[in-house]
Amino acid sequence: MPTRKRNNNINYLLVSQKYEIILRRVKSFLLSKRSREFFIFLFFFLIASAFWLVQTLDREYEIEVNVPVRLKNVPENMVITSDFPEAFTVNLRDKGTTLLNYQLTKRFYPISVDFTEYQNRSHHVTVLSSAFQRSVTSQLNGSTRVLSMKPDTLEYYYSEGRSKKVPVRLQARVAPGLQYYLSDTIFSPDSVLVYAPRNALDTIKAAYTRYFEETQIEDTLHRQLELVHGRGVKFVPDVVDLKLPVDIYTEKTVEVPIEGINFPADKTLRAFPSKVKVTFHVGLSKYLELNEDDFHILVSYEELTKLDGDKYQVKLKKIPQGASQVRITPDKVDFLIEKISGHGTD
Numbered sequence: 001m002p003t004r005k006r007n008n009n010i011n012y013l014l015v016s017q018k019y020e021i022i023l024r025r026v027k028s029f030l031l032s033k034r035s036r037e038f039f040i041f042l043f044f045f046l047i048a049s050a051f052w053l054v055q056t057l058d059r060e061y062e063i064e065v066n067v068p069v070r071l072k073n074v075p076e077n078m079v080i081t082s083d084f085p086e087a088f089t090v091n092l093r094d095k096g097t098t099l100l101n102y103q104l105t106k107r108f109y110p111i112s113v114d115f116t117e118y119q120n121r122s123h124h125v126t127v128l129s130s131a132f133q134r135s136v137t138s139q140l141n142g143s144t145r146v147l148s149m150k151p152d153t154l155e156y157y158y159s160e161g162r163s164k165k166v167p168v169r170l171q172a173r174v175a176p177g178l179q180y181y182l183s184d185t186i187f188s189p190d191s192v193l194v195y196a197p198r199n200a201l202d203t204i205k206a207a208y209t210r211y212f213e214e215t216q217i218e219d220t221l222h223r224q225l226e227l228v229h230g231r232g233v234k235f236v237p238d239v240v241d242l243k244l245p246v247d248i249y250t251e252k253t254v255e256v257p258i259e260g261i262n263f264p265a266d267k268t269l270r271a272f273p274s275k276v277k278v279t280f281h282v283g284l285s286k287y288l289e290l291n292e293d294d295f296h297i298l299v300s301y302e303e304l305t306k307l308d309g310d311k312y313q314v315k316l317k318k319i320p321q322g323a324s325q326v327r328i329t330p331d332k333v334d335f336l337i338e339k340i341s342g343h344g345t346d
Contacts, residue, residue, distance in 0.1 A: 157232030
């Protein structure tokens with residue numbers, strides 16, 4: 001214990017000595033000639049800066065301030081279908097001291113626009129911003145001049161709650177990479193509500209996305225897209241999520257029988273060969289879904305009787321969804337129209 005106490009006393013003495021040394025150095029600097037010269041220079045520098053600042057702020061300048069604007073008394077059955085400005089940008093001119101106060105401490109009260117005051121049959125309101133200048137000047141010093149207000153015209157459209165649901169449509173140029181294809185176009189949501197005046201609402205059949213381009217796509221594409229709307233038209237929601245699944249092509253071959261249709265009861269079709277190979281491109285995700293049952297080669301009796309010769313050009317009546325670049329081997333077959341009774345052939 002005595003040893004620990006002795007060590008503490010030694011540490012205290014060392015700290016005290018360092019403190020006294022620092023204190024002597026600071027005192028010596030403050031009393032020195034160099035210190036006096038520095039403080040004299042600093043004093044006159046601050047005085048000069050103050051005079052310069054006062055003279056500078058005493059001049060006239062121009063600044064822009066934002067004054068909020070609010071639309072009030074909107075009936076519940078009315079929907080504003082255009083962008084309503086959040087604020088007026090007001091250009092002011094005055095002395096620098098006054099303008100500095102506006103920038104640092106002044107909070108402007110919102111300008112209130114009474115919906116009922118401007119309601120009309122056209123559902124389209126335009127008011128010059130000068131109509132609201134008094135609401136701005138009442139919040140300013142008497143010496144401050146209002147030079148301009150932007151926008152110079154307050155404009156908005158509204159609808160009496162009329163709406164309908166329309167599908168979302170893609171506006172884009174998209175191209176997959178080599179051996180890839182776009183397997184689907186998925187929107188979330190796939191339809192939106194549109195609000196507009198009656199004359200415009202009747203003409204809107206779909207909501208179109210903002211145009212974009214994307215090429216060499218090799219993986220599922222996700223995009224958030226704004227919907228393009230005309231003046232006085234509002235979509236809810238006005239942004240949709242787009243998903244473009246991408247799949248890779250592979251090749252598949254199936255054997256499909258040739259079938260006769262509309263033959264008389266005593267006649268039947270004999271084709272050589274009776275089956276052909278159908279080769280097609282299909283996405284890897286649908287490879288197992290498509291098989292020979294999805295392809296139909298149907299040959300009508302009337303079609304065969306009009307042919308010259310005994311060769312038939314094989315063709316598919318319909319290509320199933322998901323298949324492309326279809327090839328048939330062989331593309332021609334020999335045929336006979338045979339009597340079932342066995343009395344001969346045509």
